Amino acid sequence: MEEEMTPRERWLAVLRRRKHDRVPMDYWGTPEVTEALMNHLKCRSLREMYERLHIDAVISVSPKYIGPSIPDDSDIYGCRYRNVKYRGGTYRECIYHPLAKYKTLEEIKRNYEWPTVDLFDYSVIPDQISGYEDYPIMGGGSEPFLIYKNLRGQMQSYIDLLINPDIVHYCLDKLFEFCYENTKLIYEHASGKIMLSYVAEDFGSQTSLLYSPKHIRELFLPRMKRMIDLAHHYSVYVFFHSDGAIREIIPDMIRAGIDILNPIQWRCRGMDREELKREFGDKVVFHGGMDNQQTLPFGSEEDVRREVRDNIRILGADGGYILAPCHNIQPITPIKNILAMYNEGYRYGRYI
Numbered sequence: 001m002e003e004e005m006t007p008r009e010r011w012l013a014v015l016r017r018r019k020h021d022r023v024p025m026d027y028w029g030t031p032e033v034t035e036a037l038m039n040h041l042k043c044r045s046l047r048e049m050y051e052r053l054h055i056d057a058v059i060s061v062s063p064k065y066i067g068p069s070i071p072d073d074s075d076i077y078g079c080r081y082r083n084v085k086y087r088g089g090t091y092r093e094c095i096y097h098p099l100a101k102y103k104t105l106e107e108i109k110r111n112y113e114w115p116t117v118d119l120f121d122y123s124v125i126p127d128q129i130s131g132y133e134d135y136p137i138m139g140g141g142s143e144p145f146l147i148y149k150n151l152r153g154q155m156q157s158y159i160d161l162l163i164n165p166d167i168v169h170y171c172l173d174k175l176f177e178f179c180y181e182n183t184k185l186i187y188e189h190a191s192g193k194i195m196l197s198y199v200a201e202d203f204g205s206q207t208s209l210l211y212s213p214k215h216i217r218e219l220f221l222p223r224m225k226r227m228i229d230l231a232h233h234y235s236v237y238v239f240f241h242s243d244g245a246i247r248e249i250i251p252d253m254i255r256a257g258i259d260i261l262n263p264i265q266w267r268c269r270g271m272d273r274e275e276l277k278r279e280f281g282d283k284v285v286f287h288g289g290m291d292n293q294q295t296l297p298f299g300s301e302e303d304v305r306r307e308v309r310d311n312i313r314i315l316g317a318d319g320g321y322i323l324a325p326c327h328n329i330q331p332i333t334p335i336k337n338i339l340a341m342y343n344e345g346y347r348y349g350r351y352i
Contacts (some may be wrong), residue, residue, distance in 0.1 A: 007056035015271020023349030067119030088331030140183030144175035263288030
């Protein structure tokens with residue numbers, strides 16, 4: 001079947017609630033999965049894999065680091081990492097938290113130097129976009145509490161919410177300011193070609209919110225809204241990611257201005273697809289929905305195909321849906337199930 005739209009046109013049609021030729025499909029996978037999939041399909045490049053599977057993949061761009069040399073096991077914040085091998089894959093885990101040793105805000109102010117955008121070269125952005133003008137381009141955005149947890153240590157970061165709110169406010173201000181300036185420079189160097197920005201925080205567990213709604217509304221939402229407003233000022237759509245059971249906070253995120261809600265982990269408490277579509281389907285575009293905790297790794301090909309059809313039927317009713325895995329496809333996932341997801345999405349997604 002001949003394609004009528006480019007991936008960029010297809011995404012824009014969904015975001016603008018206009019007629020599109022089929023449901024767009026996105027790809028998230030670990031490096032090990034991507035390599036195995038490309039080898040199976042005998043593809044020599046990611047682009048060839050996207051075209052073979054009719055994936056409307058998002059192309060991410062970012063500035064080039066030009067600051068002082070950083071050890072391979074570190075980042076610009078001074079956090080250090082170690083590669084930890086899990087079943088079939090490797091993840092980079094933070095093992096040193098540079099702000100963990102400080103007890104007061106005054107100590108942090110005296111001893112820690114925050115990175116700035118001056119450490120980066122933004123002139124490389126146009127070259128990264130070149131050749132991918134027909135794809136949705138993502139650049140900029142924020143996920144600062146993830147960095148904060150690396151800076152302070154995960155347990156201490158949650159304790160800080162209760163006993164050190166002054167440290168949390170100060171550090172989030174610093175982290176968000178970097179994100180804001182970084183995003184603005186990306187927009188300006190991309191000359192209007194950025195379509196999406198990723199404004200994220202993982203607010204949910206499998207069963208409930210990880211933070212109280214009070215903390216989310218006080219600490220995160222005002223700062224996230226500033227990022228959202230910046231994106232909209234440059235006519236960029238906001239892609240909001242939060243794993244887990246986040247039903248309680250979705251209305252707040254919509255009021256803040258998000259355009260896309262990801263990843264729709266519908267097996268989590270309160271995340272029923274029919275209810276989400278009924279309550280929020282006219283206010284936000286849904287992205288994800290393909291369960292990579294059960295269906296993709298452990299289901300049959302027919303289970304995967306059925307879930308594709310259910311997602312398109314429910315989340316895609318009257319438009320407003322982009323099919324994708326709920327998170328990175330894991331190495332334990334059979335290749336046949338990945339192929340079944342995209343083949344069925346391409347076949348059934350032309351229902352419109």
